[in-house]
Each structure stands twice: as C-alpha cells, then as structure tokens.
Amino acid sequence: MNLLKGLEKEYYIEKYTIQSLFSFDISPFVQVFQFEKGNFIIQEGSAPEYLFYMVEGKAKLYVSHKNGKVSLINFLTPPIFMGEIELLNEEKYSKSIQTSSKCICLGIAIEKCKEKLLADAHFLKYLCIFLSNKSTAHSTKYTKHQAYPLENKLAEFILLSSHEDIYREKHTEISEYFGVSYRHLLHTFAQLSEAGMIEKIKMSYKILDREKLQALADEIK
Amino acid sequence: MNLLKGLEKEYYIEKYTIQSLFSFDISPFVQVFQFEKGNFIIQEGSAPEYLFYMVEGKAKLYVSHKNGKVSLINFLTPPIFMGEIELLNEEKYSKSIQTSSKCICLGIAIEKCKEKLLADAHFLKYLCIFLSNKSTAHSTKYTKHQAYPLENKLAEFILLSSHEDIYREKHTEISEYFGVSYRHLLHTFAQLSEAGMIEKIKMSYKILDREKLQALADEIK
DNA sequence: TCAAATATATGAGATATCTCCTATTATTAT
DNA sequence: ATAATAATAGGAGATATCTCATATATTTGA
Incomplete structure (x- = not known):
C-alpha cells in the first residue's frame, strides 16, 4: 500500500472531482491510497480509520464464518464507498475487502472529520443515494439468484x-x-x-x- | 384510508416524536394516515406523493412481474420508512405496499418539502442510518436464505x-x-x-x- | 527446491426443490 | 345463493444441488 503525495495525489483528487461530494473543504482530510493487487483495504474486526471511496481498480468483499471459513460476498467496482456503514454506526468492520487488481482509493480520516461529514447535507444526500442504489441492486441480485x-x-x-x-x-x-x-x-x-x-x-x-x-x-x- | 385530524393527529405525532427526525418545523407538512387492513399504502407505477414513516401496524412489500404474477418480498414492521428510494431518485414506485393490519403512517408531502428534506443534515443522517441498517439486514437475510x-x-x-x-x-x-x-x-x-x-x-x-x-x-x- | 497447502477434477448416491396434474375446499363477486 | 375465483392438498417423476470420497495438479512457504 502506498500513500500518494504531491502531483500524483492532486491528479486523482481532481480527476474524480472528490470535492464535489462535500460542501466543506475536504482537502485537509483526504489521502490517496494506492493498493497493490492482493492488499487488504479493510480488515474484518479492525477499527475504522478511513471512509474509503474507490475510484479505480477492482476488489472483493469477504465475510468470515465462525468455523474460520471465508466467503466471497461481492465484487466491488468504482465508484463505490467502503466503510460507510461503520462510519454511520460506530462499529468495527464486519467484513474484509481485498483488492483483485491495483486500486486507487480516496480515504477520508474518520476521526478528524466524522462530525463534519455527518453534518454535511450535501455529502449525506449523496451517501443516501448511494445506499439506496446499493439496496436496489442488492434486491435485484437476490431475486435473480433465488x-x-x-x-x-x-x-x-x-x-x-x-x-x-x-x-x-x-x-x-x-x-x-x-x-x-x-x-x-x-x-x-x-x-x-x-x-x-x-x-x-x-x-x-x-x-x-x-x-x-x-x-x-x-x-x- | 383515513386522514386523522385534530387531537388524534397530534397524538401520533407526539407519541412517536416525529419532530425529532428533522431540524426544521415539520408540522406543516405532516399528515397522519390510518390505513385499514388490505389498503395499499403505495401502488407500483404511481408517482410518489408522500414519504411515509410507519409507526404502527404491519404491511407487506410486493413486486409484480412481467407475466402479471405478484411476489411477496418482505414483511414490513415499524418503525420504517417507505418510499424513501423514490424520494431520493425521482422514480415512480417500483413496488407495492399493502397493509396486513390497521396501520398508522406519518406522511410527508414530497412536493412541498423535498428540497427541505434533502438539505436537512439531521434528517439525512437518520435516513442514512436507516438505509445502512436495511442493507445489513438484507445481507443477513440473503446469506441465510442461500x-x-x-x-x-x-x-x-x-x-x-x-x-x-x-x-x-x-x-x-x-x-x-x-x-x-x-x-x-x-x-x-x-x-x-x-x-x-x-x-x-x-x-x-x-x-x-x-x-x-x-x-x-x-x-x- | 521440496513439502505442505490449496485448487482442480470427477464419481456416486442422497436430498431439496421443481413441474405438472388433479381434486377438494374457501372466498369473492354477481 | 350460486357461480367463479383463489387457496389448499397431495401424487409422481424430473432436475438442481449437496455431501462425501478420492485423485491429481498447482501454488506457496520455509
């Protein structure tokens, strides 16, 4: 895993117009992460540090069972939030996310700006729409699979x-x-x-x- | 279906502290609906007029298929939002909701206060949490059923x-x-x-x- | 590099679930 | 009240999917 700096960092922040998701200046809180194939973006059981927004790459969402076995739940493709449930509910991560190719993720430090995020109607509206689409997609998949x-x-x-x-x-x-x-x-x-x-x-x-x-x-x- | 007025209306609004979901005065926009068993709260294909918040009763969520058949998707129990996806995405209802007992629902006129709702961080935060819990519950159910x-x-x-x-x-x-x-x-x-x-x-x-x-x-x- | 761990491959028999069919019993509408 | 509609009920055979067993190939770690 690599934290991008300087011009590289600016490149991704501007390319994906991350600022447009927020109504306050997000730049002090954004990091740009570059994960190599096979890296874990999120590990089950650990405490959330960042709200991630994947803009490039592919990843897989896993859950592990009591008996130690691990199941693939879904394939994740950008643009997608990761860790938003934990941001909202103050829980530890209940699932893991592992990259299956090189991934670029914007990461917003939760500790530093949770209050700001949860008070920003612009961001919350975007997040609501994201969650609602996720819910619709999930329904559709469930119906199909059944x-x-x-x-x-x-x-x-x-x-x-x-x-x-x-x-x-x-x-x-x-x-x-x-x-x-x-x-x-x-x-x-x-x-x-x-x-x-x-x-x-x-x-x-x-x-x-x-x-x-x-x-x-x-x-x- | 009955629109409650006067003291009856006030009773439900206060009992379920509906005002606490919003940071602006919601009272001018709230109606209290009383649906009898078998009534449709929402009909597939119709345009959304209200964001509903069920506080009493039981209902069923249906979807209908191309061939005209109808499937029960889920049982809905309070407290629950209904029509929130359509509020966010400007779509017609894609599912129907029919009561299976007498139901009390608070209804917020979308046309009159959509802008206010989507700009109210307090409400949006609550809605995000609701959507995120729904998503988690859906996941769990899906895993079980599979x-x-x-x-x-x-x-x-x-x-x-x-x-x-x-x-x-x-x-x-x-x-x-x-x-x-x-x-x-x-x-x-x-x-x-x-x-x-x-x-x-x-x-x-x-x-x-x-x-x-x-x-x-x-x-x- | 070699052993261990992981992934692929296939057979055989069991179980969960489906489709189609045909009655009978409730419910609904005229 | 009666006919039409919808729901219940169960037989029979087909299909989708599972479990268990066993063998080989590939990948990984010391």
Whole structure:
C-alpha cells in the first residue's frame, strides 16, 4: 500500500472531482491510497480509520464464518464507498475487502472529520443515494439468484468477468459467490462445455459461442 | 384510508416524536394516515406523493412481474420508512405496499418539502442510518436464505409469525416469500407435522413442540 | 527446491426443490 | 345463493444441488 503525495495525489483528487461530494473543504482530510493487487483495504474486526471511496481498480468483499471459513460476498467496482456503514454506526468492520487488481482509493480520516461529514447535507444526500442504489441492486441480485438455476447465472457471469474471451477465476471463490457447492459449479461448467459454449484451455476457459451464452444469460429477468 | 385530524393527529405525532427526525418545523407538512387492513399504502407505477414513516401496524412489500404474477418480498414492521428510494431518485414506485393490519403512517408531502428534506443534515443522517441498517439486514437475510433448506427457515418463520401458538398465513404468499414452489412448502409443512412439531387444525397450524422448532431455527447462523 | 497447502477434477448416491396434474375446499363477486 | 375465483392438498417423476470420497495438479512457504 502506498500513500500518494504531491502531483500524483492532486491528479486523482481532481480527476474524480472528490470535492464535489462535500460542501466543506475536504482537502485537509483526504489521502490517496494506492493498493497493490492482493492488499487488504479493510480488515474484518479492525477499527475504522478511513471512509474509503474507490475510484479505480477492482476488489472483493469477504465475510468470515465462525468455523474460520471465508466467503466471497461481492465484487466491488468504482465508484463505490467502503466503510460507510461503520462510519454511520460506530462499529468495527464486519467484513474484509481485498483488492483483485491495483486500486486507487480516496480515504477520508474518520476521526478528524466524522462530525463534519455527518453534518454535511450535501455529502449525506449523496451517501443516501448511494445506499439506496446499493439496496436496489442488492434486491435485484437476490431475486435473480433465488429464481434461476446456476447455469443461467454462470453464463451471465462468464460474459461479465471474461477478458478477450478468456474466463479465469478461481472455482473455489466463485462457488462461494454463488452460494453453491464446488462440485455443482464444476458440473455446470461441464454442461456449458458439452453444449459447446466454452472450452477448457489449461487453467482457464475460452468462450466459443457468445450468442448461446448470452441467450442463457438473457433468460434471467 | 383515513386522514386523522385534530387531537388524534397530534397524538401520533407526539407519541412517536416525529419532530425529532428533522431540524426544521415539520408540522406543516405532516399528515397522519390510518390505513385499514388490505389498503395499499403505495401502488407500483404511481408517482410518489408522500414519504411515509410507519409507526404502527404491519404491511407487506410486493413486486409484480412481467407475466402479471405478484411476489411477496418482505414483511414490513415499524418503525420504517417507505418510499424513501423514490424520494431520493425521482422514480415512480417500483413496488407495492399493502397493509396486513390497521396501520398508522406519518406522511410527508414530497412536493412541498423535498428540497427541505434533502438539505436537512439531521434528517439525512437518520435516513442514512436507516438505509445502512436495511442493507445489513438484507445481507443477513440473503446469506441465510442461500445457505439453509426451507425446513429451518420455515421453523424460524412459524415461531416469529404465530400468535398464541397458532400459525395462520397464506401458503401462496409464504411460498413466494421464501422463493420456493407451493408444492415444496406443503411438503415441508408435512415434514414438520410428521415430526410432531406442529399440527394442522382447520385452516391453520398449532405449535405442539416449540423447543424442537426452535432447535431447527437455531441451526441457522 | 521440496513439502505442505490449496485448487482442480470427477464419481456416486442422497436430498431439496421443481413441474405438472388433479381434486377438494374457501372466498369473492354477481 | 350460486357461480367463479383463489387457496389448499397431495401424487409422481424430473432436475438442481449437496455431501462425501478420492485423485491429481498447482501454488506457496520455509
């Protein structure tokens, strides 16, 4: 993890017009964090120090269970707040966030400006809209996931997460994301392969028939 | 639906200290609605007129599908905001809310005071906290529902929704709530009956063994 | 570099849940 | 009161998904 300074810092603050979220001068409280792939932005159980706003990169949200196992809950993409619930509720972090690529996050020191944030209608309005969209998105995802078999959801996911027709994600992680067993995920990959939509190449899958995959994905909603 | 006036109106406004949510005088904008059982508080597709805050009663949140079918999404209990997403995003209602008992709701005329609301840090902070709790609750529910079979979830639900050891809900509605087929819901009721935990009496079920039901429910999380 | 840990892979049988079908019983509207 | 509608009820067979077991390949850490 790197704290950017000087021109680099200014570059991101201006590019993403961070000031426009606030009605007071936020510059004394903003840090620009650069996280390398695999870094933890937030660790479960630790006390919140910053309200983060991710502007570049990709990250994953995890929760860990009593038995020590860890589940992938969601993929996070910018622009997104992280740690806003803890800002509002004075709790320790209940989830972890780990980057899956290099990430740029603006971090606002909570201790220094919690009062200012919670009294700034402009910021709060923005945060409300963010939370409300998050809630809507969550609802939609929940409905989808409840109503369709893995085959359809996986087709959609392969299309979304592949790069240049190559899908390369960890099965262990994806089975957790979908809340299905590892075994069943493999079954479903085998189905898609048999149907000629994808092909296994070494440790990854190549998309062979984008239309068929899309048709499967389109059965959802 | 009834608009309460005079002393009745004052009674509810004071009992639930509605003024404490705002930093400006809300009284000119508040109406107190009394809905009878079965009334719609919000109808999908209509334009939002009020931000509602339910303080007494019970209601159900529905969404309707392209094919005309309607699904129960959630049970709503006070204190709860309704229509807050539409206040924030200028959309028409995307869901319906129908009372399942007499309900008292405070209604704030959106047209008259949207600007004031969205500029009131005190109110916005409260709304943020509400939205953030909703999001957390939603997450928890989603995780549960994904991870456990209906038998456990139904046991929990029977305990929560029964009155004086009698469970009486419409199977059609509950199967939608859990996102399972009607047939499977009946199977599961039959299982619980065979195991001696409940007993069908006319159109309802009587709880026979609260501990066993509780044990099933406790397997969740 | 090698052992340990993690991830991939697949078979076999069990269970949860679905779809379709067909009656019967309540509820609602004319 | 009666016909129409909606809800309850359960059989039978199909499908989606799970658990457990076992083997191999890949990645990681000392």
